[in-house]
Amino acid sequence: xxxxxxxxxxxxxxxxxxxxxxxxxxxxxxxxxxxxxxxxxxxxxxxxxxxxxxxxxxxxxxxxxxxxxxxxxxxxxxxxxxxxxxxxxxxxxxxxxxxxxxxxxxxxxxxxxxxxxxxxxxxxxxxxxxxxxxxxxxxxxxxxxxxxxxxxxxxxxxxxxxxxxxxxxxxxxxxxxxxxxxxxxxxxxxxxxxxxxxxxxxxxxxxxxxxxxxxxxxxxxxxxxxxxxxxxxxxxxxxxxxxxxxxxxxxxxxxxxxxxxxxxxxxxxxxxxxxxxxxxxxxxxxxxxxxxxxxxxxxxxxxxxxxxxxxxxxxxxxxxxxxxxxxxxxxxxxxxxxxxxxxxxxxxxxxxxx
Amino acid sequence: xxxxxxxxxxxxxxxxxxxxxxxxxxxxxxxxxxxxxxxxxxxxxxxxxxxxxxxxxxxxxxxxxxxxxxxxxxxxxxxxxxxxxxxxxxxxxxxxxxxxxxxxxxxxxxxxxxxxxxxxxxxxxxxxxxxxxxxxxxxxxxxxxxxxxxxxxxxxxxxxxxxxxxxxxxxxxxxxxxxxxxxxxxxxxxxxxxxxxxxxxxxxxxxxxxxxxxxxxxxxxxxxxxxxxxxxxxxxxxxxxxxxxxxxxxxxxxxxxxxxxxxxxxxxxxxxxxxxxxxxxxxxxxxxxxxxxxxxxxxxxxxxxxxxxxxxxxxxxxxxxxxxxxxxxxxxxxxxxxxxxxxxxxxxxxxxxx
Ligand SMILES: Cc1ncc(COP(=O)(O)O)c(C=O)c1O
Ligand SMILES: Cc1ncc(COP(=O)(O)O)c(C=O)c1O
Numbered sequence: 001x002x003x004x005x006x007x008x009x010x011x012x013x014x015x016x017x018x019x020x021x022x023x024x025x026x027x028x029x030x031x032x033x034x035x036x037x038x039x040x041x042x043x044x045x046x047x048x049x050x051x052x053x054x055x056x057x058x059x060x061x062x063x064x065x066x067x068x069x070x071x072x073x074x075x076x077x078x079x080x081x082x083x084x085x086x087x088x089x090x091x092x093x094x095x096x097x098x099x100x101x102x103x104x105x106x107x108x109x110x111x112x113x114x115x116x117x118x119x120x121x122x123x124x125x126x127x128x129x130x131x132x133x134x135x136x137x138x139x140x141x142x143x144x145x146x147x148x149x150x151x152x153x154x155x156x157x158x159x160x161x162x163x164x165x166x167x168x169x170x171x172x173x174x175x176x177x178x179x180x181x182x183x184x185x186x187x188x189x190x191x192x193x194x195x196x197x198x199x200x201x202x203x204x205x206x207x208x209x210x211x212x213x214x215x216x217x218x219x220x221x222x223x224x225x226x227x228x229x230x231x232x233x234x235x236x237x238x239x240x241x242x243x244x245x246x247x248x249x250x251x252x253x254x255x256x257x258x259x260x261x262x263x264x265x266x267x268x269x270x271x272x273x274x275x276x277x278x279x280x281x282x283x284x285x286x287x288x289x290x291x292x293x294x295x296x297x298x299x300x301x302x303x304x305x306x307x308x309x310x311x312x313x314x315x316x317x318x319x320x321x322x323x324x325x326x327x328x329x330x331x332x333x334x335x336x337x338x339x340x341x342x343x344x345x346x347x348x349x350x351x352x353x354x
Numbered sequence: 355x356x357x358x359x360x361x362x363x364x365x366x367x368x369x370x371x372x373x374x375x376x377x378x379x380x381x382x383x384x385x386x387x388x389x390x391x392x393x394x395x396x397x398x399x400x401x402x403x404x405x406x407x408x409x410x411x412x413x414x415x416x417x418x419x420x421x422x423x424x425x426x427x428x429x430x431x432x433x434x435x436x437x438x439x440x441x442x443x444x445x446x447x448x449x450x451x452x453x454x455x456x457x458x459x460x461x462x463x464x465x466x467x468x469x470x471x472x473x474x475x476x477x478x479x480x481x482x483x484x485x486x487x488x489x490x491x492x493x494x495x496x497x498x499x500x501x502x503x504x505x506x507x508x509x510x511x512x513x514x515x516x517x518x519x520x521x522x523x524x525x526x527x528x529x530x531x532x533x534x535x536x537x538x539x540x541x542x543x544x545x546x547x548x549x550x551x552x553x554x555x556x557x558x559x560x561x562x563x564x565x566x567x568x569x570x571x572x573x574x575x576x577x578x579x580x581x582x583x584x585x586x587x588x589x590x591x592x593x594x595x596x597x598x599x600x601x602x603x604x605x606x607x608x609x610x611x612x613x614x615x616x617x618x619x620x621x622x623x624x625x626x627x628x629x630x631x632x633x634x635x636x637x638x639x640x641x642x643x644x645x646x647x648x649x650x651x652x653x654x655x656x657x658x659x660x661x662x663x664x665x666x667x668x669x670x671x672x673x674x675x676x677x678x679x680x681x682x683x684x685x686x687x688x689x690x691x692x693x694x695x696x697x698x699x700x701x702x703x704x705x706x707x708x
Contacts, residue, residue: 027506028506029416029504030416030503032416057412057414059413061409066411067427067495069552069557071420071556073421104557106563139505141416143421149384151384151429151520151522152382152384153589164415183544184545186545188545189539189579191539198419198420199423199556200553201507202422202424202551202552202553205459205460205508206458206460209460224542
């Protein structure tokens with residue numbers, strides 16, 4: 001991908017923080033690089049993005065982000081291969097999804113070239129920050145929020161689009177144990193669940209805390225009406241393997257259309273694995289766990305990659321998943337990460353060189 | 355109410371903006387007073403609040419408010435009577451509701467004395483900002499948001515509680531025409547609809563814009579499952595008068611427990627009006643509009659006070675409400691504002707002197 005003619009001004013940081021970072025012991029998303037991309041929406045249009053040193057943002061106390069949660073984001077990663085070439089995975093899909101979120105949250109859409117050229121320019125500047133330690137990568141966080149002011153509950157007239165980078169290690173450390181939730185819900189029919197809107201995440205914190213206190217790592221959400229259908233987890237779509245068939249819930253206006261999810265579906269089909277996108281009931285999973293036909297469960301997402309689930313809890317009973325040698329999770333994880341890190345042929349055309 | 359012994363530091367603004375404000379032509383929530391109250395949550399506890407000049411807030415780009423919508427707020431008003439005494443209306447109920455919202459959004463609760471004494475101190479300092487023009491008041495906006503940093507989708511470790519004031523005129527100008535919504539939803543069973551969480555408002559902006567384009571002022575939300583039950587509007591609870599009975603939907607985890615709503619219920623009963631808190635179906639309202647038994651509809655909320663609804667739209671048909679002389683909306687509005695502005699006896703003990 002070539003940086004085109006757009007003139008992205010770069011103001012360089014006076015000093016770099018990179019020497020202070022222990023790249024062998026990265027946590028997730030708490031170390032930030034030296035620069036960020038900033039782009040302001042004012043008077044009805046987006047200004048040309050600029051790159052500036054990573055620095056605090058100053059906002060009026062009445063900025064609508066504080067009051068009305070008008071914010072959206074994306075999560076991506078940049079990967080460095082053995083030749084120090086830098087790769088993105090399906091980045092245009094993130095841009096398109098950001099704009100789907102934007103529309104639902106009454107936020108002006110960001111032009112694709114601002115997103116792609118801004119991201120590329122920032123990546124070139126920060127290339128030394130991309131970790132090469134196995135399992136680590138540069139987590140990319142594009143986000144847009146309402147900076148316009150006023151207490152009237154209506155869309156803001158000004159916004160900020162920012163891209164920031166965090167060299168990161170694994171999202172989950174260790175085994176992932178999930179709780180199937182029946183009381184609290186993540187999203188409504190006709191709501192904003194399919195958008196990566198800030199408020200969707202804050203709404204999950206309290207029920208997730210309750211689950212953590214009981215020894216689980218994540219909540220699996222069910223539909224808010226019957227609580228009988230599996231939807232997704234906090235930051236991952238969910239796959240279950242029943243006998244040799246891989247099943248995942250169809251997307252809807254309550255579920256995020258995950259890029260990892262749809263890539264896994266393609267790769268699995270390519271591997272000759274039987275795949276079903278259909279509604280999954282909780283009782284079906286419990287039954288399958290009891291009769292031994294539930295072979296695997298895993299979460300799929302950019303941050304979590306593919307995270308095998310070791311057990312799920314439902315109505316105070318824990319159901320352990322078997323440890324099987326020939327598992328889909330490892331196979332699919334290897335295939336997707338091999339594409340991401342440029343270790344294998346990219347037969348679907350997903351990889352983009354920076 | 356006396357300011358107690360809590361030592362709230364006050365840093366005064368060097369100059370006041372008050373002379374620049376046209377108090378006879380106030381809009382809603384776009385002019386702010388000279389000072390604000392700020393209180394930081396750090397290392398597991400809330401610091402003593404401080405009053406400082408109204409000024410921008412500086413935040414790290416990874417502050418969780420930008421990414422995960424972890425924010426809550428309240429809406430209150432201060433009223434000045436003929437003797438220049440200042441009054442609040444059921445302020446402790448706002449504090450309690452803020453803490454109910456806090457719990458659901460995994461935000462630490464604010465101590466009641468920090469809230470009440472902080473608010474009182476700020477009101478005393480800003481008393482000249484309370485408008486006396488009829489229909490105007492000082493709108494009070496307490497809010498809490500996540501200032502702690504990091505891209506991990508989990509609760510922040512730092513928060514800011516702020517109170518800011520905006521001398522304000524009417525929320526709606528003119529007649530209010532509402533659209534009964536069947537496609538989009540405001541909240542889920544088991545969701546965060548009962549909390550004054552930022553994200554609940556941003557989620558309404560897009561469907562509300564669509565309604566505005568069709569000539570309506572607000573959306574009336576229905577349940578996300580059947581879309582058959584009336585819930586509430588964007589910033590008001592909804593009352594309907596069928597023959598001589600006043601009906602409003604019961605509160606639930608999807609509906610904000612409005613302080614105006616519950617006050618209206620009390621006053622109406624006190625007036626001998628038959629009152630029902632029960633589920634209301636859309637078909638019942640349409641039927642009542644057709645057969646003439648639907649006499650009134652109005653919204654009730656702090657910002658909107660009591661806003662009579664002149665018509666509602668449903669499935670591309672508009673239903674006009676009659677203009678009746680002896681209407682409940684005017685009667686109830688007079689009674690509640692007479693209490694708020696200290697023009698009548700406060701038989702329920704709602705008024706609090708600052
Ligand atoms: C709610 C939710 N579901 C699923 C996913 C997975 O989506 P993707 O594979 O595009 O990262 C994410 C985020 O990354 C998410 O936030
Ligand atoms: C969603 C919603 N419903 C109802 C109300 C009315 O509540 P109150 O009367 O406490 O102001 C408000 C806000 O003010 C609101 O935001």
